[in-house]
Amino acid sequence: MLSPLILVINCGSSSLKFALFPLEGRTPVLVGLAECLGQAEASIRIDHAGTRDKRAIANAGHQQALDCLLGRLGEMGLLEPISAVGHRVVHGGERFTGSAPITPEVLADIEACAQLAPLHNRANLIGIFAAMKALPDTPQVAVFDTAFHQTMPPEAYLYALPRLYHSRLGVRRYGFHGTSHRFVAAEAVKLLGLDPDHHGLIIAHLGNGASATAVLNGRSVDTTMGMTPLEGLVMGTRSGDVDFGVLAHIARHEGLDIDGLEALLNKTSGLLGLSGLSGDCRALQEAASQGHAGATEALGVFVHRLVRHIGALAMSLPRLDALIFTGGIGENSALIRGRTLDHLGLLGFELDSAANDTMPRGESGVISRGAGPKAAVLPTNEEWMIAHDTAAIAGLLSNSAQNERLAS
CATH class of the missing domain: 3.30.420.40 (ATPase, nucleotide binding domain)
Structure with a gap:
């Protein structure tokens, strides 16, 4: 049989x-x-x-x-x-x-x-x-994808808009990449020997689509994506957070309608729009190493936005035991991981450069040192x-x- x-x-x-x-x-x-x-x-x-x-x-x-x-x-x-x-x-x-x-x-x-x-x-x-x-x-x-984030409290998922839009149209923050975040959260407990009932994690799922999530005792309490997968971090071709006033200004001057704005934010922004070259992090790292100004700035904005959101997510947790990198960029870009941790000293992270630079592709491991929170790489398996x-x-x-x- x-x-x-x-x-x-x-x-x-x-x-x-x-x-x-x-x-x-x-x-x-x-x-x-x-x-x-x-x-x-x-x-x-x-x-x-x-x-x-x-x-x-x-x-x-x-x-x-x-x-x-x-x-x-x-x-x-x-x-x-x-x-x-x-x-x-x-x-x-x-x-x-x-x-x-x-x-x-x-x-x-x-x-x-x-x-x-x-x-x-x-x-x-x-x-x-x-x-x-x-x-x-x-x-x-x-x-x-959204189910894991249904444990977020109202203060994390509500937009500051009239309540009728939530009740009538379902307007709220839902979050995505939930299957990945759930898998990585459970694996991180085993990798780092954490207490399943008493731990706090931030998981950075970084790829062409990117999101970060605060996880308390295995449950999502806050995340960067919103009602759609557009909110939050800079992504391959998606903008992440943008002041709506900017969009109104562009629409008035360029004659864009709602469909045009959606296409702009989802298809021609992000790393692609910033660099004017590519939405692929690997191509941008190579171009930046050769002095391409647009690629250098795009990677800088990507890391800055990621660090800012990690700091915000940390404030949604009563404790922070670890930051976990996953997804195509998170698992494979030592450059992005290293730059991110270099900016997180205030939260107690200390980069182990040797461990980070030599992390084998497809493997899990710790890339930090010191007494502060751990930083680790952990491949996802959605x-x-x-x-x-x-x-x-x-x-x-x-x-x-x-x-x-x-x-x-």
Whole structure:
């Protein structure tokens, strides 16, 4: 009998990530990515058993990419062992405080939340419907980016706007990257030997999208992203915090409407807009090392904004035991980590330059020294976290097995 597998589907606005996990262990048996969906250069890549299969799927949308994936899984004999499917869903609004089995009522709630994240939730729904069609008798589970942050108190999630907008339109701060923050928070307790019931962390998930979260005893109490993933830190092409007066000024002088402003803030700002060169931190570090002024300033603003938010998040905690770096930039950029810690001496951080500069890619470890709070690098694993929730909710794991998986 074939061992059960968990399929994880993560539909982005123009991409589709996927992975197949066994019930035991954290190493996927298959991973892949469909990217540039809706464009002539759309393609799908599947990595399995040491081989890579990449093929063009020109102009394919999410549905066609999923059809291609599920067809290939059938050809490889990997469709039948799938015992449950986990779906990343970006926005759960105030309806969801945890992962949930997908029912008609849950589908309706996800659709209702689509107005808060129209590009993402509707793409997530495409993935859900495609998987339900291909695997009609297989349990499907939704894992929400926003759920982890539903423990924030009102003073952290309310905007200083008339209350009717919260009650009528759901206007409030929700936070994102919750699956990553939840995974890293639990792993940090094990890595640093912290008391699970008495600790305070700040987790910096840094990548093309970036957010930081204050975690008290495993629960989110404050975060940098808001009602949408635009608020907070400087990101690859997203601006992060901007004075609305600036936007009104630009709109009046440039004749931009609301859609134009949204495109400006989400697609041409951030590191890309500041540098005039790229939204990729790696490219900017290389350019800065060669004297590119725009790249140098962009990295400086990125670090300054990050440090400022870390300081603010620290004030949301009664204690601070550690700062954890994760995400593509957080895990791989010694430069960003080092500059950030150099600015956090007031909070008691002391950089261990040698440990920081030699931190192996994909590994966890401490990069600070001294008696103050620890700073560490810890790779995230959102896909495994989704697989774990899915297996648990689908009833494929006993309580003891769930605890073993989390402790492994």
